[in-house]
Amino acid sequence: MPHRRPIGLLAGPALAGMSLAGMLLSGCANAAPKPELPPAQFVAMQEGPSEEYVIGPLDQLTVFVWRNPELGAKVQVRPDGRITTPLISDMPAVGKTPAMLAEDIRLQLSQYIQDPLVSVIVDGFSGTYSQQIRVVGATEKPASIPYRANMTVLDAMIAVGGLSEYAAGNRARLIRFDKASGKQTEYALRLSDLLKKGKSKANVMLKPGDVIIIPESMF
Secondary structure (H helix, E strand, C coil): CCCCCCHHHHHHHHHHHHHHHHHHHHHHHHCCCCCECCECCCCCCCCCCCCCCCCCCCCEEEEEECCCHHHCEEEECCCCCEEEECCEEEEECCCCCHHHHHHHHHHHHCCCCCCCCEEEEEEECCCCHHHEEEEEECECCCEEEECCCCCEHHHHHHHCCCECCCECHHHCEEEEEECCCCEEEEEECCHHHHHCCCCHHHCEECCCCCEEEECECCC
16 A cells, blocks of 8 residues: 555645745735725816916026016026025025925025015926925836926826736826825825726826835736
8 A cells, every 4th residue: 555644744845835825915905995085076276376386407497577678587496495696596496395495595686676566487497306206106208397287197197107917007196295294105106997998086186295106917
């Protein structure tokens, strides 16, 4: 008769493996789901301004001085965050709103002309990192996108070319930092439902500084 190994010797490792797999599956099942954001409309019912724009490096600006056009200029914010205009050298610009920068220029020009009226217009913007939407992971072209008023996840995904072939879109997440509380919150996104199935409820509003992370599928 052929020699047979005791069933118990075979069952032990198999049962242990099954037990470990069960524990892993149980852990996944019990993991707290990430909260979801309320759906956004594809077209805003009423367009409104976003929070005051903050000038960032490489922004294109037009500085206009009323009745003194020779003191104005079209300038690009340097990587060090400063600009130079006639009579003013190395004026810090990054981190200021256009109105704040205009007031700082006005104060400097007051040394040379009486009661100058200054305005600053942002012609081309990159925005500070705190105002950009960053999309990383399994997308066609990961990028940082300047935030626009009423911007949604759909707008951001169109800007980066959509999901890549192996993206796990419904496992994507949005990371949002709350300046008031100093806390970071992760929200679940269902990008496959939005982009491949056209489910409008999966479209959500974005805020300046949001980060969208898209993992790849494991299968």
